[in-house]
Amino acid sequence: MKILVVNPNSSLAVTQGIDAACAPLRMAGGPQIECATLAEGPPGIETQQHVDGVVAPLAQLVRAREAECAAFVIACYSDPGLHTLREVTRKPVLGISECGILTALTLGQRFGVIAILPASIPRHLRYMGAMGVLERLAGEQSLGLGVAELADEQKTYGRMIEAGRTLRDVRGADVLVMGCAGMARYRNPLQDALGIPVVEPTQAAVGMAVARVRLDWASTRQT
Amino acid sequence: MKILVVNPNSSLAVTQGIDAACAPLRMAGGPQIECATLAEGPPGIETQQHVDGVVAPLAQLVRAREAECAAFVIACYSDPGLHTLREVTRKPVLGISECGILTALTLGQRFGVIAILPASIPRHLRYMGAMGVLERLAGEQSLGLGVAELADEQKTYGRMIEAGRTLRDVRGADVLVMGCAGMARYRNPLQDALGIPVVEPTQAAVGMAVARVRLDWASTRQT
Amino acid sequence: MKILVVNPNSSLAVTQGIDAACAPLRMAGGPQIECATLAEGPPGIETQQHVDGVVAPLAQLVRAREAECAAFVIACYSDPGLHTLREVTRKPVLGISECGILTALTLGQRFGVIAILPASIPRHLRYMGAMGVLERLAGEQSLGLGVAELADEQKTYGRMIEAGRTLRDVRGADVLVMGCAGMARYRNPLQDALGIPVVEPTQAAVGMAVARVRLDWASTRQT
Amino acid sequence: MKILVVNPNSSLAVTQGIDAACAPLRMAGGPQIECATLAEGPPGIETQQHVDGVVAPLAQLVRAREAECAAFVIACYSDPGLHTLREVTRKPVLGISECGILTALTLGQRFGVIAILPASIPRHLRYMGAMGVLERLAGEQSLGLGVAELADEQKTYGRMIEAGRTLRDVRGADVLVMGCAGMARYRNPLQDALGIPVVEPTQAAVGMAVARVRLDWASTRQT
């Protein structure tokens, strides 16, 4: 029983951050959790072209690894290819945006999202509209930083605090979702600083995948 | 690390069914899962009076067991006392209705709910309205059976099939949620018969609780 | 024909304010209006625990007084026990939050709510979600004052003006609802100062109860 | 203190039915309730042209009677001219559709509407969309009868029962609103036959007007 967590961008540092974030979910007797990097991906998924561009290699990867895996997690906050992959395999496929938001709904009444770039926001709004959860959205704020720039810890953390305060104090959020898989290392300090729950979405998705694998809920669908 | 799953009705048979449903989520290195019966509860939670009536004993139980428990799951589809308990303890408290519905959102685009009694439906509608997920609801159908009557397997299963077919074929549901903790044993046959995913909500909630415990997300809230 | 207006907190000053607010609705030929204090209630209803905690004594009170009363009004902006009480008696039971908001919908297009404490807001949001009226909500602002502190007239009124201005000018509210039964005395000055209608919710609910009693609409429900 | 209830169609029989429906709301110490017929109106308001066509004479009537009246009720389920009249006078103006629906929200979780003609339904849907209450709508069914035909009691009542049953059993309504001022006489038998509350909207609006008049809430608006 193995869960394959795929980072659809090609940045190893992001995959390493994801891998560290998954550590607490590795349990004796539980499914193995492997974090992989999509070699064909761009350094960061920052545009709709990036999102649509990784679907084909993701599908190829899922097909190649399907026999040995019990579930897949797409570790990019745009959930690229989620519905294509749910056609490619009947094994559970979870997206971190979907799972991060759903988890936030259990931790507060209005969630805020911290995005990397302003251009991410309309894409996320479309996605949350498709999910039907906009009534619970307090707002979304961007850092104005691309995925690569997230490595600059001081700048990133400062902007996260600022975005988080705006979401909490001006927009009324009582829980936050980190809108990028590359933000994992900032979860604990951000939550401590802001005093409201902060959801790291890869953890949220992998946690749900662990249960899904254990329950052996085949993804039954009418054909 | 122990998760306490509380059946707020006093029916031991329901607790036993819940306990069996949790089995796959017990992992060597994972949290212990204990299923308890609320002695003060009614035989089944079938009215708003029942729902409101178990909040006080639930709060008492959570206070009494808090030191030894890492998380709590309220195993009744009306999520009685959920927000009171989230005040009583900072440890994670999950409700099976909330988690069951959120899990369904990852398995289909329009979910249907199988309720026990017609009077459950307006109560559930209020709850789903509070959750902000009505846009994803295909519909809800009741069996016309109280909690005790769920023990009559033949009658219950026949009505479940009928309700599930209506939800799938007339209301357009592509995933179902079982709207009572006492339906667990019927999940597998129902899913096989209908060909669409069926969510057993206690499994959904306990699965999320396992991850919550492992991640040690203290439920940070502003005071 | 008597309407029993129950203040579910134990503060007599609040009950007296409610009683004064009801005066214009006492008409020769109309139903009697009696305002009662729930002795078992806390000094103010400020948490979900308070809300859930008064349901049982409210139910007891309604049962005890049912024979002599034609309708009941629950005079707390969290509408504690509303749906339990609607099971307990077939006589009309109205909540001041529900009636206050519905009345506001006839006086403006976007309503704002003035809450006592920040923690009231998520609870109210859940309630307005259950009511399905969030599309009409401009926003909610809290005073940062508990029920007892509302007696400090100068501080309370100053913060009300501030909250009202924010709701009107920043959030776009064109009608306000007072989010606590203990604010009644401030309605007239607040409305004069802000220049938009201000709904005192107990008046809204008692007004609807008068009509309900006169019309003798038995609360017919399928059983 | 007088409430003027205006029937915007020219059918005296409809005004007489309205007048009878208002009887229980006449209290010794309460406002007078006068029911008037708009001579300039069509025999029944059945199209958008009818709705828009009565706005000018309604405004004229309100201007002419304003000095002696404390509130106005527009007794047509399309609430013709409601927002124009709220500009014409600062005294309360209530519409029976708005008040009927808001009242239904206190009597059930999903309301159904019984319309006269199929063409009424899109007009009502636009109105309920403007009110922001569609999440609570179970459905609307028309009788296929014009206002004049409502006088045929046997045919009307038979179709009402049929429409009500469809709304209750197929669409899930647990409360009904009569979608025409000319249906008042059928409220009691319909409610008895269906076993769920039935709102006669003129009664709902006049009841709210009584309270509005007594409370002397000037309709304060920014100018």
Add this chain to the structure above:
Amino acid sequence: MKILVVNPNSSLAVTQGIDAACAPLRMAGGPQIECATLAEGPPGIETQQHVDGVVAPLAQLVRAREAECAAFVIACYSDPGLHTLREVTRKPVLGISECGILTALTLGQRFGVIAILPASIPRHLRYMGAMGVLERLAGEQSLGLGVAELADEQKTYGRMIEAGRTLRDVRGADVLVMGCAGMARYRNPLQDALGIPVVEPTQAAVGMAVARVRLDWASTRQT
């Protein structure tokens, strides 16, 4: 084949602006586009009374010109009489508010509206609620200028820039709709200054009318 664009206010300057805005939509082989002024209209449509007041003369105009026209456009952002006119003629009738907003939905994810007066906003909110598009609304800001004052170019343009910046930067709009037919001349400079698309709604509606006429979609309706 002629499209009649009716300016329902009596200001010739507005009609001239509309006419100039329509110029690019006049094509050799396309329908003729005639812009007419409603002599009976007020100088500007600024209140609900104005809106309701022009319906009768608009209907008269449409009846008078129906034989020679293939489609009608109502060039006022309150879409006065839209649904009455759709009953008066089976030829296409388009409103600039409806078409302007629908067009904006193809140019951004959250649209902002620039209104003339504060009192326009609740009227527009009701209309957008009826259209069911409020989930896509970022916000609406008014200029505090009546229709006549729009002729003061310097003052108008300055306030438009200010309103547009608020909508873009504070409310999150990524596309704007001009909320008055008299703003056409400012579209290009406003779009250049703000860097997001700006929809001139008469152009949007006339563009859709051209296609409607060419396709000869009779407005088939059940009777």
Add this chain to the structure above:
Amino acid sequence: MKILVVNPNSSLAVTQGIDAACAPLRMAGGPQIECATLAEGPPGIETQQHVDGVVAPLAQLVRAREAECAAFVIACYSDPGLHTLREVTRKPVLGISECGILTALTLGQRFGVIAILPASIPRHLRYMGAMGVLERLAGEQSLGLGVAELADEQKTYGRMIEAGRTLRDVRGADVLVMGCAGMARYRNPLQDALGIPVVEPTQAAVGMAVARVRLDWASTRQT
């Protein structure tokens, strides 16, 4: 000035149907309308894999043809690649699903959609959720026919009539949208048979593109 209408499936018959449907929109003095087939596309776009799979070749095509084209229309009801293409070029890119639905909103209050396959429906629901128009959706019915099978005129038309009747009579649709670019030839007979407007979505999108090109609204976006 040329509008390139791209059929993203490789079926020439579908492209020919689209081309015929565009004929009335070709005007002397208006933009040229060229209909192209995406050679790399599958015979029909029937799954999410098909949708995601054509994005790359569509982007390549748009890049290759951008210099000579003034606007692009994606003639597949899943609007594949719409947001990627809006990044690829600043020239207008319109999708037939988006434009077909927006056009339907001007022709009725509740629209129905006729899909080809049951599996199309959840995909369309996600899309309409992202558009924020679900409040106006009456329902969607599928024919149970793939794109290739649409060529069987008798079977297709019979099922269309049946789906249309269900949408009109059971689900309450007063306007229909054809949910596939390959249904164009059936628009006129279907509309005649059902007596409610039927929107052929490619016509709707190309009509909007003609206006967009004429108005020269550069798609200004912040960068």
